[in-house]
Amino acid sequence: MKTSPAAPTAHADRLLADVTELLGRQLPPGYERALRTVPRHLFLPGRLWLRDGEGGYRLCDRSTDPDGWLTAAYLDIPLVTQFTDGLPSSSASMPSMVLRTLLLAGLDGGGAGAGRVLELGTGTGFNAALLCAFLGEGVVSTVELDPVLAAQGERNLEAAGFAPAVSCGDAAEGWPPGAPYERVIATFSVDRVPPAWLEQTTAGGRIVTPWTSAWCRYGTLELTTGRDGTAHGRFHAFASFMPMQRPRSCQGTGPAAPGHAQHRGVTSLSPWRVAGGDLDAEFHLGLTVPGASFAWDTSGEYAPTRLHIADEESPSWAAVDYDGRSADRFTVTQAGPRLLWDEITTGYTCWEMLERPRIGQYRLSVNMAGDHTVTVETGRGTSEIANPTWRACIT
Ligand SMILES: C[S@@+](CC[C@H](N)C(=O)[O-])C[C@H]1O[C@@H](n2cnc3c(N)ncnc32)[C@H](O)[C@@H]1O
Numbered sequence: 043m044k045t046s047p048a049a050p051t052a053h054a055d056r057l058l059a060d061v062t063e064l065l066g067r068q069l070p071p072g073y074e075r076a077l078r079t080v081p082r083h084l085f086l087p088g089r090l091w092l093r094d095g096e097g098g099y100r101l102c103d104r105s106t107d108p109d110g111w112l113t114a115a116y117l118d119i120p121l122v123t124q125f126t127d128g129l130p131s132s133s134a135s136m137p138s139m140v141l142r143t144l145l146l147a148g149l150d151g152g153g154a155g156a157g158r159v160l161e162l163g164t165g166t167g168f169n170a171a172l173l174c175a176f177l178g179e180g181v182v183s184t185v186e187l188d189p190v191l192a193a194q195g196e197r198n199l200e201a202a203g204f205a206p207a208v209s210c211g212d213a214a215e216g217w218p219p220g221a222p223y224e225r226v227i228a229t230f231s232v233d234r235v236p237p238a239w240l241e242q243t244t245a246g247g248r249i250v251t252p253w254t255s256a257w258c259r260y261g262t263l264e265l266t267t268g269r270d271g272t273a274h275g276r277f278h279a280f281a282s283f284m285p286m287q288r289p290r291s292c293q294g295t296g297p298a299a300p301g302h303a304q305h306r307g308v309t310s311l312s313p314w315r316v317a318g319g320d321l322d323a324e325f326h327l328g329l330t331v332p333g334a335s336f337a338w339d340t341s342g343e344y345a346p347t348r349l350h351i352a353d354e355e356s357p358s359w360a361a362v363d364y365d366g367r368s369a370d371r372f373t374v375t376q377a378g379p380r381l382l383w384d385e386i387t388t389g390y391t392c393w394e395m396l397e398r399p400r401i402g403q404y405r406l407s408v409n410m411a412g413d414h415t416v417t418v419e420t421g422r423g424t425s426e427i428a429n430p431t432w433r434a435c436i437t
Contacts, residue, residue, distance in 0.1 A: 049081035053116035057082070057137060060118040064138040065145075072149075073141060076175035083115035085166040085198045086134055090114055091122035099130075123166060124191070130284055132191055134166045135229055139281050141172075146264050146278065147225045147250045149176060157181065157224025160242070162213035162251075163286075167195035167204075169229055174204040182206035183220035185213050187287055212289055216242040223247060231259055231283040233328075235273070235408045245269040252283035255328025256335040256354055259285065260321050261401050271410045279321070279401040305376040309383065313349035313362040313372060316390050322400045323393055329404070329416055330389040332429055334382050345373070351382045358382055396420050 049057075058077055062069060069077070091099035092114060099122060104111040114121060120139075124132040149159070159177060161170050164186035173182045184206055186192035192210040199206065209217055213228065214236040221242035231254035239249050245267055253261040260282050265275035312318075316327060317336045327334070333354040340347050345363030352359050358378025365373070374383050393399070399418045404427070407415045416427040 054078050057116045061138040061141055072176050076172045079175040080171040081202060082168055083112055084202045085168040086115050087123050132165050134168050140169050142280055143250055147227050147248055159225040160217055160223040161227050163229035164192055164195040164208055167198040170206050171199055171202055171204045174206050179204050179206045183217050185209045185211050185217045187212055230286045232286050234414055237410045237412055240267060240271060240273055240410050243267045252281045254285050256333050258324035258328035261325055263406060272407060274407045277401050277404045307374045309372050309374045310370050311387055316386055317349055325401045326393040327386060327389045329427055329429055331385045353380055356380055
């Protein structure tokens with residue numbers, strides 16, 4: 043490792059203070075040193091996009107606002123560095139989330155002897171640099187799908203004085219040349235664990251990955267691998283990361299536009315209960331109603347407020363309309379092979395019957411054949427959560 047150019051002290055101090063405050067605990071010394079050692083601004087492009095607080099993004103351009111840009115570089119916020127098809131496709135993750143993930147990965151005291159680590163989603167290279175600063179670069183590999191980002195990430199790492207093994211490829215395959223790993227850490231979210239990650243992790247090793255579903259992009263999964271090729275672990279209630287991308291040819295066709303309506307009815311289940319920001323309920327629905335996603339429509343085109351539900355894989359759709367008056371009676375329209383609102387209602391009823399478990403009560407086991415089993419621990423014992431696609435979706 044070459045000597046790294048230092049982060050501006052006042053900015054680095056502030057970032058450390060913000061991260062410590064958000065995590066609610068003092069960072070172990072090795073992590074604190076790593077955060078101080080890695081100058082975040084060296085990993086950022088001249089144009090950054092910051093959340094504008096209204097669901098959009100605002101540009102921060104170094105060429106027109108160098109001070110604002112440097113300040114943004116050391117804020118404890120995610121910084122979007124690339125858009126694809128109008129959506130963020132790469133970012134420098136929020137430092138406190140990065141640190142929280144590394145803590146969950148249990149890198150212990152760091153330094154030599156911690157074992158090999160694979161980071162998935164190189165992006166800017168910042169996280170890989172933290173790993174190098176903490177563990178030493180000889181044990182760190184990182185893989186990025188986008189060749190432009192992989193090359194830039196490697197240049198950023200070099201400029202900051204770090205040289206981990208950077209590769210370009212699909213992280214769903216892990217990175218066999220560097221295997222086996224003691225730790226596999228993803229920096230994008232997944233809705234199932236690729237078998238390659240299990241294959242490439244040593245027995246007793248740990249896999250940490252942000253979680254997502256079509257309904258709810260939230261949560262972090264922490265798994266420990268066993269000698270028999272299975273891994274068991276639990277979910278934690280933090281982090282919302284951009285989803286894993288697949289190479290273009292593997293992507294699905296996406297939801298179909300609403301077609302001919304087939305079923306009309308009424309429901310007393312408020313759409314706000316299932317899609318109004320209760321992350322525990324939405325997490326459960328994401329596990330139990332695969333492929334279903336939602337969007338609110340307040341344009342007034344169909345109703346004062348409409349919850350629109352679509353399926354990733356089929357032309358099924360549902361709409362739940364609020365007429366602006368009645369809070370316990372909503373009009374439902376459903377079409378297509380799946381009756382999506384019925385599935386959501388069943389999923390929500392199940393969550394209520396389980397006594398509204400929180401994200402931290404869910405457990406997941408996965409084997410190399412791709413079988414996923416989710417259970418939830420409640421005051422009444424352990425219940426299995428059924429998702430018909432766990433097995434079928436693994437390719
Ligand atoms: C949140 S960003 C990563 C942040 C990064 N670790 C950092 O410190 O800047 C997620 C990254 O994952 C990459 N990614 C998404 N899907 C991938 C895949 N299948 N294989 C490898 N990289 C992927 C994206 O291109 C993006 O750069």
